[in-house]
Amino acid sequence: MKNTKISQRNLVIYQVFVRNHTLEGTFKALIRDLDRIKSLGVDVVYLLPVHPIGTKNRKGTLGSPYSIQDYRLMNPELGSMSDFQTLIDEVHNRKMKIMMDEVFNHTSRDSRLLKEHPEWFYKNSKGEFANRVGEWWDVTDFDYSNKDLWVELADTLKDYAKMGVDGFRMDVASLVPLDFWFYARKVVSKVNKNVIWLSESVHGSFAKYIRDQGFSCSSESEIYQAFDMAYDYDAYPYYEAYLKGERPFKEYLEAIARQDEIYPQNYVKMKNLENHDCPRIADSVNNNMDKILNWTGFIFFQKGSTMLYAGEEYCSNIRPDLFEKNVFNRTDDIQKFITKLAKLKKRNVFSSGIYTVHYPEVDGVAYQTFENDKELLIGIFNVGLNSGKIKVELEDGAYKNILGSKKVKVVNKEITLSNQPIVLQIKK
Secondary structure: OOOHHHHHHHEEEEOHHHHHOOOOEEEEEEEEOHHHHHOOOOOEEEOOOOOOOOOOOOOOOOOOOEEEEEOOOOOOOOHHHHHHHHHHHHHHHHHOEEEEOOOOEEEEEOOOHHHHHHHEEOOOOOEEEEEOOOOOOEEEEEEEOOOHHHHHHHHHHHHHHHHHOEEEOOOOHHOOOOOHHHHHHHHHHHOOOOOOEOOOOOOOOHHHHHHOOOOOOOHHHHOOOOOOEOOOOOOOOHHHHHHHOOOOHHEEEEEHHHHHOOOOOEEEEHHHHOOOOOHHHHHOOOHHHHHHHHHHHHHHHHEEEEEEEEEHOOOOOOHHHHHHHOOOOOOOHHHHHHHHHHHHHOOOOHHOOOEEEEEOOOOOOOOEEEEEEEEEEEEEEEEOOOOOEEOOOOOOEEEEOOOOOEEEEEEEEEEOOOOOOOEEEEOO
């Protein structure tokens, strides 16, 4: 992969589940919310799958958007293809990009492609249409040995790129052959060479599980050959374990630091606290506002793009159900704080500066720096709300906190911990 997408580390991505974003749950209703979304500092509006949902083996009342009947149609519950085109145009009018979530590992069990091309699908040892992952019983997997399938799927992406779609988030991309992704990128690049390719790579334990079943699964290092960005699922288990009290915070910091060692130099991670598959941060910290603010600041300050799941700005503690209708709730409002962080994220130092993870003496504290020839940014986020002091590489004095009104005092090269998230700027 060419070294062309470093600025993607400055991006703020906003994930939308259209059905559960508003009471109406439509493209038109989402359009009415675009100005507010833009005001957060969002660069990319990323939509969960918007295609018709299968009815055979459907999970829940409304079914999973990841069980797709037809890639070339829109789910009529959300709106028409014309409505979708209008949404694309309105996103562009606000100088944002739009990203589609596509699912090329499997389709619903009553999909158009399964009916028209059964030879394109995987069969188990009994000759039955099946999937490789047991709990996904509402879908059936593709068989990528048939190159006609490659043409159909890549052409589908190309057609959406023609409509103006700026990026594709590819579901469980690790389970799809890497050679297909090379081919798909080549096809889509004929329409738009700047399309953003985001891989939902998988947890390491899941990759091992798939391989142990005798199937192929690309590692994240392999994925970066074809994708610009990847999920943070190599470090995410350490984050989850810390929140549950099962691992020390330092192990999460070590996992983040290790990314600079094991991935290509131009790698871009998509950092996020929550998404449609994971618990809300507000729920994980029992709605503790100090913890929410520190975790939010910390995720923006990490190396990579930042994704927000719609409702996160309202401290929603309910994750919308994939199979039912339930709009996210609002328990508070941190939109101004997020806007400030998003503005900070646009600085060049976040895309090309030297990133360093420090390990404070007090566990539960993130101390990280970004540095280039113009400035040094120091981020300190007391996610554990611990007391005590940490050593910092600063001269004694009082420093302005970009994220707060109170100055930060350094005495004997130490900072006394508080509950406020801290970002200090040292100009050179």
